[in-house]
Amino acid sequence: MTSSRFIALCAGVLLGVLLSPLRGHAAELILVRDGSSGSGGVTVRVVVKPEEPVNALSGELRYDPALLKVEDVNAANSVISLWTRAPAENSEGVIVFAGAIPGGLTPAVAVNAEVFRVRFSTRSAGATSLRMSDLVAYLHGPNAQRDVVRTAPLLLDLTRPASASEPLMLDFSPPEPFVVRLVKSVELMNAASVLVFQTADKGSGVVSYQVRERRFGIWSDWREAQSPMRISGIHLLSAYEIKAVDAVGHEYIARFTPPRLEALWTIGASLGEKIWHIMRSAVRWLRVW
Amino acid sequence: MNILGRTITVCAVMFFVSVPAFAATGSLDVRVVPFSPTPTPSSTPTPTASPLSGGSVSGDVSWSRIAAIELNGVAFPRATVHLLKDGVDVARSDADDEGRFRIALSGLAGGSYLFGLTAVANDGTRTDPYSFVAIPILGSTTHISNILLPPLVVAEDSQAAGGTGAWLRGWTAPGAQIEVTVDDGVWQGIAFVHNDGSYRAEVIPNDQRSGEHVLRVRAIVGRMGSPSSREIRFVVGEALPSVCGTGVDTADINDDGRVDLVDFSILSFWYEKPIDAGARADLNCDGSVTLADVSILAFFWTG
CATH class of the missing domain: 2.60.40.680 (Immunoglobulin-like)
Incomplete structure (x- = not known):
């Protein structure tokens, strides 16, 4: 110089x-x-x-x-x-x-x-x-x-050529908790089913989002995702997980269960509980008898 | 939340102003009209944070390295005060009969946050956000006090044809004064607030100059002043033409009653792309979705 x-x-x-x-x-x-x-x-x-x-x-x-x-x-x-x-x-x-x-x-x-x-x-x-x-x-x-x-x-x-050394990064926390929302709007992707999500990481920053889908109890592999994310359709037995990853590898995974599936689980759990009570009552009655 | 037994108090979020007895520096006539709003059931202030569920964490995480923040201030009686963290509604608390509120949030990672406070009345109207940047200290609770939220202001028939001025009503801290500034200080005046926090005032420029005027209001309690409200436009003598992008309904693109991440997602999807004429994402109707539309969305943001 x-x-x-x-x-x-x-x-x-x-x-x-x-x-x-x-x-x-x-x-x-x-x-x-x-x-x-x-x-x-x-x-x-x-x-x-x-x-x-x-x-x-x-x-x-x-x-x-x-x-x-x-x-x-x-x-x-x-x-x-x-x-x-x-x-x-x-x-x-x-x-x-x-x-x-x-x-x-x-x-x-x-x-x-x-x-x-x-x-x-x-x-x-x-x-x-x-x-x-x-x-x-x-x-x-x-x-x-x-x-x-x-x-x-x-x-x-x-003053001199220097390669930037990796900075000391103090990141104690994962990305912040977030929720995944399902949106269907004529203003967005022709009213397709779209997942919307966003979070922040104050320590090192969110570097990627990944998604995986569960169908019939089997999870797919993680793949890169970006909000808003079009999905092929909400299936009765499908669920989604969105993973936010920060620069040091901390992760936060948000789950999204379609409302219909949630209702099915609630009904199923309720029916199962009732059947269990009936069976217990029947066994007691049989023992007494 | 006080993790390591240390407490840090910050009283920096204050606006000191000098208030004359009646600051009529121009020709502005402010008349205060008795206003009897419908009382709402009061509730005990219960600071609550709304934790998110349905998620999980993995990786090497030390949860002792977290921070908390506690905010104390005044909104208006029986308001529901919402705390927004980086635009996300994360906690809420009810104000007491004096308008005082306390709202706390824990589990923060270290870093810089943009916090926003907004008070919502029972009819759904809300104050403009009170925004500030804070850097909570890990392992400590940062206290911020003496917050005075802007007054809730609703313009009544301010755009009616042939109007002579603007009727304002709203809520603020009991015993406060409402300072009205028209056209960036050309006229100024002060309206007084009733004991229940309500106020109603008519703003009439004495010279009756026809055309569009802009006013802002803010609350003053003692030597403390709130930030100014958003601009309220009113007309003297002639009707305002209909303008795009001037209402919260415009920014609520998906009509779910909130201006939030979903609306932003729609904007960001269309950002700088060709868009059909009349598409709702084009908030200012200029034929494209640009940063100007995002600015309008950020102004009406509810989180």
Whole structure:
């Protein structure tokens, strides 16, 4: 890295900040270098500081792929829980994201809430900057009003190539409990039977969902699943299990039994109990007799 | 829940405001009309958490590393207060006759959560969510107190043709004041609340300027103020045209009475895909399902 190049980069950033419009904005997206990322690589947190109540954000995080390589994108502790586009590398050098915050995020109670974090390894030494682009925020209101998002690039002075070491991950808990819902709506997949599910894992993040089906008492193999998930039809003797798996392997399995099957089991159990009582009474009567 | 015998108290969720005796900074006439709502049977506040059943856990899990949160605040008398965790309705509690509530949730993993509180009246109307971010500490109970929920506000005939103003009614903490702000502070005024927490007020811009106006209300108790309510639009002199995406019924796409994950699933299925004209997933009727529609859904979210 040459010092003149770094100074020129700083001057450019300063000029950009000075020339930016002075009007109000709905929120500020801040890029923060995480100091706790340990040796090797760079971890950057994207945090939102709302100036007005906001409830939806989208945008891109751009980086120089010649100097940085994405190792991991994590939204486990994100303030956004409804992702229409979970943060992921769209193309080399661009991470895109879009999602909403149910109930909105108000300025007084949200100080630097995390949107997502990215762990980079460094390919080579040099000065570079990360910057956000195409940012959109929607005010928390009934009319989806767009507003301005302020941001500033993050300057990085990469001293040497380093592969990002696996970070220390303290995750004591499985993904949070969740329920699976059966939906039939003309607005979704032509009124097909659809299973809907979602959960979160604050420790390491949910990395996958898997599903298996039981028919006539026999479970199928686990296969990848994504909500909303179309199913072929609710059979009388079928049941489903949805497994959420986090990054360290903890699992939570939610079961879904179709209402008809549940009713059948209830009736069956009730009938069985009655038959059992009748048989016991008959045996007693026979003994007395 | 207090696992290791440690308790952490946070009293940071407060909004301090300075309240003048009668803050009429513009030409706004707020008249308070006696309002006698139908009383509802009161119930003893019983904080309850609704655990989910039917699931199982596998893997190497240490359950001693969990956190809890306890919230104390004021809504309105006999409200049912719902706690939303990252948009999911996870616990509820009944407020007492003074509107005070206590709601607790345990079994939290460490991490950052977006909590939301909303108070529901017996007729199904609800306050706007009171949202905040909290990071419960493992092995401890985090207490958050002095929460004042926004007032429940219902606009009566605010969009009627030829209307001269907006009639508001609703509920808030007994003894509170209702601050009404019209058109981002062009007019301000305060309405007073009855002992049972009800209020009713008519907001009339004195200059009778025709056209659309926007108002917000918030509750003030002593030096504590609630967040503002959502925008309420009303018209003076002319009727409002019908607009897409401005009602909770619009966001409830599958008509189950809730705006929740199912509605979001429908939106996410159609997200940035070609959609038929008039499809309900296109909440703002602009011909496509975009983040704008998701924003409307998030605004009317009930969990």
